[in-house]
Amino acid sequence: MALLELENVRAGYGPTSVLHDVSLSVPEAGVVSLLGANGAGKTTTLRAITGGVRWTGDIRFGGRSLRRMSTEDVVRGGIAHVPEGRGILTELTVDENLKLGSHLRRDGAEVKKDYDRVFEYFPVLKERRRLSASTLSGGEQQMLALARALLMKPRLMLLDEPSLGLAPIVVRAIFEIIKTINQTSNVAVLLVEQNARLALDVSSSAYVLEVGRVAVHGDSAELQGNESVRRSYLGY
Amino acid sequence: MQEFLQQVVGGIAIGGIFASLALALVLIYNAMGLVNFAQGEMAMLATFVAYTLINRGISYWIAFPVTLVVAFAGGIVIQRIVIRPVERAPILTLVIITLGLATLVNGLAGFLFGYVPRSFPSPFSAQSADVAGVFVSYRDLGVIAMSGLVLLAVYLLLQRTTVGLTMRAAAHHPEASRLLGVHVSWMLALGWGLASAVGAVSGIMVAPILLLEPNMMQSIIIYAFAAAVLGGIESPLGAVVGGFVVGVTVNLAGAYIPHVGGDLQLAVGLAIIVAVLILKPNGLFGRAAVRRV
Numbered sequence: 001m002a003l004l005e006l007e008n009v010r011a012g013y014g015p016t017s018v019l020h021d022v023s024l025s026v027p028e029a030g031v032v033s034l035l036g037a038n039g040a041g042k043t044t045t046l047r048a049i050t051g052g053v054r055w056t057g058d059i060r061f062g063g064r065s066l067r068r069m070s071t072e073d074v075v076r077g078g079i080a081h082v083p084e085g086r087g088i089l090t091e092l093t094v095d096e097n098l099k100l101g102s103h104l105r106r107d108g109a110e111v112k113k114d115y116d117r118v119f120e121y122f123p124v125l126k127e128r129r130r131l132s133a134s135t136l137s138g139g140e141q142q143m144l145a146l147a148r149a150l151l152m153k154p155r156l157m158l159l160d161e162p163s164l165g166l167a168p169i170v171v172r173a174i175f176e177i178i179k180t181i182n183q184t185s186n187v188a189v190l191l192v193e194q195n196a197r198l199a200l201d202v203s204s205s206a207y208v209l210e211v212g213r214v215a216v217h218g219d220s221a222e223l224q225g226n227e228s229v230r231r232s233y234l235g236y
Numbered sequence: 237m238q239e240f241l242q243q244v245v246g247g248i249a250i251g252g253i254f255a256s257l258a259l260a261l262v263l264i265y266n267a268m269g270l271v272n273f274a275q276g277e278m279a280m281l282a283t284f285v286a287y288t289l290i291n292r293g294i295s296y297w298i299a300f301p302v303t304l305v306v307a308f309a310g311g312i313v314i315q316r317i318v319i320r321p322v323e324r325a326p327i328l329t330l331v332i333i334t335l336g337l338a339t340l341v342n343g344l345a346g347f348l349f350g351y352v353p354r355s356f357p358s359p360f361s362a363q364s365a366d367v368a369g370v371f372v373s374y375r376d377l378g379v380i381a382m383s384g385l386v387l388l389a390v391y392l393l394l395q396r397t398t399v400g401l402t403m404r405a406a407a408h409h410p411e412a413s414r415l416l417g418v419h420v421s422w423m424l425a426l427g428w429g430l431a432s433a434v435g436a437v438s439g440i441m442v443a444p445i446l447l448l449e450p451n452m453m454q455s456i457i458i459y460a461f462a463a464a465v466l467g468g469i470e471s472p473l474g475a476v477v478g479g480f481v482v483g484v485t486v487n488l489a490g491a492y493i494p495h496v497g498g499d500l501q502l503a504v505g506l507a508i509i510v511a512v513l514i515l516k517p518n519g520l521f522g523r524a525a526v527r528r529v
Contacts (some may be wrong), residue, residue: 052411069268072417087409087415096404097400100401100402100405148416
């Protein structure tokens with residue numbers, strides 16, 4: 001059974017409908033990309049999952065429907081959502097941001113190990129622990145967002161354009177770590193990306209959205225090899 | 237010189253009272269970008285609770301913490317019943333609602349307890365101690381110590397505990413906090429509870445000086461506004477520093493500027509508000525409102 005399943009999800013803002021019919025699934029510990037042009041509904045799909053936008057149809061996580069659940073409760077159920085713009089609390093320090101990731105956990109010893117791991121992945125965060133998160137660069141803020149998501153010990157991470165606005169070398173590093181996190185902690189990842197080539201490299205399957213519907217769906221390797229799909233939907 | 241120092245100490249004592257109420261204003265301003273005009277009235281009602289308890293023969297040192305707990309619960313109830321349904325309303329609606337709340341609480345206190353001023357006990361002796369040549373009353377010292385303790389407790393709660401961290405997170409970034417599993421709405425309610433309890437301290441501290449009656453806090457809230465604005469309205473530390481600065485300034489102005497005396501002291505508070513808004517609109521500790529585009 002899939003960890004996350006969306007079935008005929010429709011969602012929108014007020015009278016404007018953004019998602020018309022989206023069905024997709026993310027397997028346990030799998031990495032799935034969600035691709036598509038601007039305005040196709042990628043971010044809205046993620047927001048529907050964590051209850052940031054009203055939806056109809058069904059969304060199930062670990063077999064349980066998320067219908068009518070508040071954002072807080074969905075998140076507490078094991079979904080870490082790194083939103084568009086990274087969701088860094090810039091009024092707080094780096095350390096406080098990390099603490100907000102782990103604040104609901106009661107497994108103290110494990111939390112400590114996870115901190116060690118996080119600082120191993122992102123040594124720069126350790127150096128800047130006491131500084132205000134607003135002093136971090138864009139790449140460092142993305143690292144902080146990922147680190148904080150990892151400290152939530154989720155079963156599923158929703159990542160909204162982790163490459164946005166970052167230098168190519170930073171993007172590479174961040175994607176390497178996304179891969180490592182997925183492999184070492186068995187966290188499933190639903191990855192929204194504009195950079196289709198990069199996303200297909202790390203994911204095992206992919207969905208391409210077009211104007212609120214799933215236009216194409218398949219193995220990442222297959223989509224990469226299919227030239228007509230690449231040209232018409234992925235733009236490279 | 238000696239008299240001057242005595243006035244300064246008196247100013248610090250009254251400043252601690254302003255600081256507590258200013259801190260209450262800042263706590264709610266941070267949580268919802270709103271100045272709670274009912275803060276003073278809520279503090280006054282809490283002081284009546286303390287008065288009732290003490291009048292029943294309960295010791296001051298038991299009545300005090302019990303009142304804070306009652307005020308805390310009352311703040312939460314007000315947030316849940318009055319504020320929460322209109323949380324997303326335009327700011328002007330919220331302002332009108334807190335003004336209405338102030339009138340309501342004031343009227344309620346008048347209805348329950350009447351408008352006759354009542355004397356309220358102070359647990360500290362009225363005698364003075366000689367501190368390095370300056371005569372300082374134990375009352376002033378007691379008020380300074382109590383407000384200092386309360387402000388320290390609030391600081392530790394907000395800065396050193398997980399619940400304080402989630403309260404700050406919810407106040408500054410509600411959307412991002414929800415995605416981290418923070419129950420934002422309840423954190424706002426806790427903020428109201430905390431503000432209400434801190435405000436109650438100012439009421440209980442000022443009641444022995446002013447006599448307790450439903451309009452007791454109406455001048456204090458002006459000084460608290462002045463303190464909060466001086467500190468930068470969103471900075472808890474600023475509110476505390478602002479409280480002490482306003483207290484000392486008002487006390488010195490009353491003592492040394494001819495004709496200010498007791499009647500025009502309130503005008504000094506207003507003058508501070510106007511001066512800060514003209515000269516340094518972000519206050520001492522406030523950040524300039526910078527928007528990145």
